[in-house]
Amino acid sequence: MIDKPELDKRKAFILATVVYEYINTAEPVGSVTLAQKYNLGVSSATIRNEMAELEAGGYLVQPHTSAGRVPSDAGYRTYVDRLMPPEQLTKDDTRRIRDQFREASRELGDVIEQTTRLLSGLSGNLAIAIAPSRDTHAFKHIQLIWLSARTSMVVVVTSGGVAAQRVIEWQTDVAADDLTRLSNALNSRLGGRIMQDVTAGQLDAICADSGASAEMREAVRGAFAQARQTDEPGLAASGAQNLLDQPEFHDLRKLRAILRFVEEQRTLYDLVADELASDAPHTGQPHVRIGHELGPDELSECSVVTVPYSFGDRGVGVLAILGPRRMPYARLMALASGTARSLGDHLNDVEIR
Amino acid sequence: MIDKPELDKRKAFILATVVYEYINTAEPVGSVTLAQKYNLGVSSATIRNEMAELEAGGYLVQPHTSAGRVPSDAGYRTYVDRLMPPEQLTKDDTRRIRDQFREASRELGDVIEQTTRLLSGLSGNLAIAIAPSRDTHAFKHIQLIWLSARTSMVVVVTSGGVAAQRVIEWQTDVAADDLTRLSNALNSRLGGRIMQDVTAGQLDAICADSGASAEMREAVRGAFAQARQTDEPGLAASGAQNLLDQPEFHDLRKLRAILRFVEEQRTLYDLVADELASDAPHTGQPHVRIGHELGPDELSECSVVTVPYSFGDRGVGVLAILGPRRMPYARLMALASGTARSLGDHLNDVEIR
DNA sequence: GTTTGGCACTCCCTGGGTATGACTGCTAAG
DNA sequence: CTTAGCAGTCATACCCAGGGAGTGCCAAAC
CATH class of the missing domain: 3.30.450.40 (GAF domain)
Known part of the structure; x- marks a missing residue:
């Protein structure tokens, strides 16, 4: 592991072959197997010497003294970065x-x-x-839906097709018209904006302009927060x-x-x-x-x-x-x-x- | 397994104890263990005899000749139905x-x-x-949401708090007003109905009454179908x-x-x-x-x-x-x-x- | 200098044989 | 009916030797 010299061509080929063989067989691979199965043009003794050097270089490890070699993290790394033939999808x-x-x-x-x-x-x-991540999406639409005098549902649609949705229970009665007016105001003024660029201040301003109650303002804030929540993976x-x-x-x-x-x-x-x-x-x-x-x-x-x-x-x-x-x-x-x-x-x- | 005579009190107790012990230890339980750990008042030999009869009755099995006993399906069954002391939540x-x-x-x-x-x-x-199952829920609300001239979103809310939602692409342009009118008509005439009681015919009638296009009618049908789909477990x-x-x-x-x-x-x-x-x-x-x-x-x-x-x-x-x-x-x-x-x-x- | 064949050595794995221990079933006595 | 004792059974653990795969090293060949 101490030094990691550039691999010469033969070492590289042997390393690649060891990794390849091990990936296919799940068995530690030895010098003889390598010499027989692959056409290296050298004897197993030579391969043994090379493998010993690859081990010294930190590319291979031996599970035990008399076993074949297995790639180390560094061996796999080199294989992936430089040795492996890329594949196309079949x-x-x-x-x-x-x-x-x-x-x-x-x-x-x-x-x-x-x-x-x-x-x-x-x-x-x-x-x-x-x-x-949701907050990179563009805002598309929000709808506050009247379900009953004390409950509503709010749906937020973004460019991801993701609709954050939640149910709201009001402390005081609300009118369907108010919800529609607020929805329309939000949609016309925020359409197309990136979610993360929509500030709480802007939301508050829109709510105030359309005469929404404090409770409704909270609901809108909450819906936006949920819609761009990133810690819900x-x-x-x-x-x-x-x-x-x-x-x-x-x-x-x-x-x-x-x-x-x-x-x-x-x-x-x-x-x-x-x-x-x-x-x-x-x-x-x-x-x-x-x-x-x-x-x-x-x-x-x-x-x-x-x-x-x-x-x-x-x-x-x-x-x-x-x-x-x-x-x-x-x-x-x-x-x-x-x-x-x-x-x-x-x-x-x-x-x- | 041939006959399954009523268990006498002692057999029942021994069976219960075997099941209990096996549940705790995961080891086949033998007559000596039983005699030592539990206060049966009889010797291991007696227990052996009883266990042999329990095995003949199909309540216990031996993994191999010289092992202790393990409950069979029937043994567990009897234990669960009649022998086991019920537990309260801690x-x-x-x-x-x-x-x-x-x-x-x-x-x-x-x-x-x-x-x-x-x-x-x-x-x-x-x-x-x-x-x-969704189709036992009560219908609460439907909203057709205008996103653009050619796309909309439809949300269905039921008593389960479940909102079926889908995006629709129209072949021809639609107006936001038409969607709102249709939504309102559906909501006023279907509110509170059980999902499975809403027929396609009723949906069609409401769509026709509010002047919805064929395409919109299909969208509504689809949304209801999705909302009460039962084969999506x-x-x-x-x-x-x-x-x-x-x-x-x-x-x-x-x-x-x-x-x-x-x-x-x-x-x-x-x-x-x-x-x-x-x-x-x-x-x-x-x-x-x-x-x-x-x-x-x-x-x-x-x-x-x-x-x-x-x-x-x-x-x-x-x-x-x-x-x-x-x-x-x-x-x-x-x-x-x-x-x-x-x-x-x-x-x-x-x-x- | 590199490669190669040969050889000794190491270590894992397997299989056989044996000891051990936890059971049971049976029998005869209480 | 219960019990103690005993012989018999089987899984498991253990030891040990043999086989096999593979290495490292060395000396000879290229």
Whole structure:
């Protein structure tokens, strides 16, 4: 681990082959296997020497003295960044993604959840999605709906198609006309504004102008607050049971730790939301984090592929795939990218204009 | 299994003790353990004889010749129906349930999900909830909201506080006034009706009376259809990872089968919805199904406690706890009942009047 | 200098054999 | 009917040796 010299061509090829083989077999790979299965043109002894140097360089580790080698975090990292042949989506995958979105819902929450189901099914791993942060959406419409003298419902529609909705109980009777007047005033003066640009002061001013009561003003404020609430993540995950199939998770203790981590909305959100908060430009490229790069110890044997998706020109969410470090990175990156693109397209098509 | 004679007092006590001990220890229980730990007043030899007869009667089984006994489905059944001392909710549980509902959401979907989290946390098992079937709710309000000349949003509010909502794209331009007029007409003529009693013919008539276009009529029909859709179950489950802690599920194959079963919304719904469909009167009493009584082979080592909850005077949903057959039935029944009651109360308190 | 074949060594895994312990069922005596 | 005692059964744990996969090193070949 001390020095990390540039890898010469043969070392790079051997490292790539070890990672590839290990991803496919889940068994530590030895020099003889490598020499036989792949056409290296050198003997196993030479490969042994190279592998020893790769281990000294921190790219490979041995589970025990007389076992083959397994990639380390750094080994996977090098593989992903520089050695791995990129993959395209297969025809079959493309079709399945297309079919899925063709009949997808128009409700943001549902779309997000369906997308995780699709992605977990295609990838055979756990899929996670974060819905776009709400306060980057444009305000479209608010409606205060009279239900009875003491109860109303307020609905806020934004460009995400997300309608924040809540029921209000009034302390004093209200008239349907007052609600309509206030709704109209808000709509005409705020239409098209970005949610996060709407200040409480503006709301108050509009309420005052249309003669709304203090109680109604509070209701409007509350509705806007809810509509752009960002700490209610809008998170979906599915496919946790896929992890059971991975041999590295046959150890119940590890599995439990991971599942507990995943069940906790908050931690899961933090895990994926790094991607949103990061200074890296949102290039739309998938991003891979491997093992300890993820942070939490529970996930030290996992990797995560994240890819941002966008719709409109502002809203940005994230798709992610969580699986064992021994995951088919190229394929999953292609899948995540393709799904993110289709999701963005779908959201754009469906967006309320 | 051939004959099932009435159990005499001592046999009943021994059976109850075996079940109790096995539930607590997860180990097959032998005659000596029983004689030592519980005050039976007879020797282990006598207990052996009794246990042999209980096995002949089908109440107990031996995992292998030289092991202790384990309850059979029939043994659990007898225990639950006749032998088990009923339990009350502990002060602590009562408090936690109360606290949970005090700050619970007003949205039906959220409440249902939060309830499963509560119940899985309290019970240490998997909790499932089915939201009330929508078409038993009373219609409260419909609003067609003008977003642009070619798009609108329609919101339907029912007594469940559930608002079905959808976005509509018109083929031809519509005017905001027309939407308001139609909304008002529908509200005044349908207010308070039970959803399932509203026919398509009535909707059409109201649309015609208020001069709505064919397209608008379709939109209204669609919104009502969505609002009372029953085949969209409104299902929540949480706590699957609790099952990992149960020793009977340390076998990965069994665990996988169960988790796959649970991940599938449809099968899970069918499992719990039996309770709704059954002819049994909804007494509010918890109902227990044990092992093979559940039907699916995957669940032959599981039991389910279900309890209906009601709100208003019609809507009925179901709470359920799924766990190993070796579950603390009395406690879980108390928990499920208490939670169902609190859930019903909460829904009543929060119901839009 | 690099590559290669050979060889000794290490360590995991497996399978057989055995001891152990927790049961039961049976029998005969109380 | 109950009980003590005893033989028998079976799962589990344990030890141990053998096999196998793989490495590291060295000396010879290229």
